[in-house]
Amino acid sequence: MNVATAAGWALVGAVVAEAFLHLGRIRAGNAGARLPWRTGADLAADGLAFLLRALAGCGLAAAGVAAGQICDVGPAFVAGLAAPLLVAKIFQVVEPMTRSTEELKAEPASPFGVQRTRSGSEKASDASH
Structure with a gap:
């Protein structure tokens, strides 16, 4: 064929x-x-x-x-x-995909977007880690 x-x-x-x-x-x-x-x-x-x-x-x-x-x-x-x-x-x-490239670049570096602090509260992760 x-x-x-x-x-x-x-x-x-x-x-x-x-x-x-x-x-x-x-x-x-x-x-x-x-x-x-x-x-x-x-x-x-x-x-x-x-x-x-x-x-x-x-x-x-x-x-x-x-x-x-x-x-x-x-x-x-x-x-x-x-x-x-x-x-x-x-x-x-x-x-x-509905978000712009600028919005994606501004997201935190953590794969989950949130890191736990020692006190147990949550904060947005930064890209410096």
Whole structure:
């Protein structure tokens, strides 16, 4: 199997995964079975997210073929099916960074941000330790 064929089957798998994700969103979010997109910007953002997740599936399958790990249609389809779901789950778990670089640099050096003193009170750690 060549890389283009694997990427094609991965794209089919990614489309199936995305269809199930969107069907779940439509069913869960709307009793009247309306689409979850409120504006054209929501639809465009969702389309871009779909495209990126589908490309992740294609890339995963292409890398598997190049490494000699994927040599049939089934694993290529499963790679495409799994990649969008993994990407969606990662973005559910990972919190986006909302603080600026200056705020991060101003944080204390302690990994917990607080040090206990001998008297038992807490104080912010300084970077001199």
